[in-house]
Amino acid sequence: MVKISKRKKSNDSLLEKDKRYSLKEAVSLIKNASKTKFDESVDISMKLNVKPKEVTQPIRGTVALPHGTGKKTRVCCLCKGEDESKAKAAGAEYVGADELITKITGGWTDFDVVVTTPEMMKDIARLGKILGPKGLMPNPKSGTVTKDIDAAIKEIKRGKIEYKMDKQSGIHASIARLSFDETAIIENAREFLHAVITTSPALAKPQTVGSIAISKTMGPGVKLEISEFKR
Known part of the structure; x- marks a missing residue:
């Protein structure tokens, strides 16, 4: 009972x-x-x-x-060049490209949201099997695939x-x-x-x-x- x-x-x-x-x-x-x-x-x-x-x-x-939401949202931003400094300034916890992609390929998913640019999608497509089942795969409809990296991250941090x-x-x-x-x-x-x-x-x-x-x-x-x- x-x-x-x-x-x-x-x-x-x-x-x-x-x-x-x-x-x-x-x-x-x-x-x-x-x-x-x-x-x-x-x-x-x-x-x-x-x-x-x-x-x-x-x-x-x-x-x-x-x-x-009252919860700290950990953002992983997959980007290159000038976007890296913008992402860091906006508050993303993890910023980078190849090194982070390799880490995620190995199973690392210690974050809540992934944000990236349209140009990076060809590089991270292979992460779908890892990020998809966890609901972490970036998507244009959710605003997580964007050219305006800093604005997207700030919105997420504010409670989006x-x-x-x-x-x-x-x-x-x-x-x-x-x-x-x-x-x-x-x-x-x-x-x-x-x-x-x-x-x-x-x-x-x-x-x-x-x-x-x-x-x-x-x-x-x-x-x-x-x-x-x-x-």
């Missing part, structure tokens, strides 16, 4: 079964639930009523969160995140830390959901969004009232 912790029992007791909460109510619930000793992340999970194979345009994109529908028709993202005040969490969540729902053609019909939940790392998902975020 699985033992249920006191924290889980306490957190679960705060929720009404089958109720969908407003974003403000949900954030208040997770902020006031039983806390852990570390600064938990606040996450958004969406379940879509669309099948990946039936979508003509991939449901993916980026969004700049107004208050950032990427989202993408997975094979189970879900979208998941960490949008804040529990230490943020309620207003900051609400504004980040609203910005994220607005970006996903309004910029994806496949989500134009209201019924395509099956459910939305917000949660913290060690807490249950609080279901949100979907109508609050319709186009």
Whole structure:
């Protein structure tokens, strides 16, 4: 028999079964639930009523969160020449070309985002087998393949995140830390959901969004009232 912790029992007791909460109510619930000793992340999970194979345009994109994520994002910039100094000045932790490519080929992926230039794509194409499964392969659609290296890195450092529908028709993202005040969490969540729902053609019909939940790392998902975020 699985033992249920006191924290889980306490957190679960705060929720009404089958109720969908407003974003403000949900954030208040997770902020006031039983806390852990570390600064938990606040996450958004969406379940879509669309099948990946039936979508003509991939449901993916980026969004700049107004208050950032509260997490330090380690940037690896694969570039050459003048772009190297620009990348370092913008705050990239790892900057270079051949040496870093060789290191990644050996299995090194101690970073969160890869940014590169269009000219470098022919050199890093072979890294797809390593970076692809981890969701780290740079892509023009996410703004990680660009000629404006310094601007891209600064945006990432300020809180720009990427989202993408997975094979189970879900979208998941960490949008804040529990230490943020309620207003900051609400504004980040609203910005994220607005970006996903309004910029994806496949989500134009209201019924395509099956459910939305917000949660913290060690807490249950609080279901949100979907109508609050319709186009």
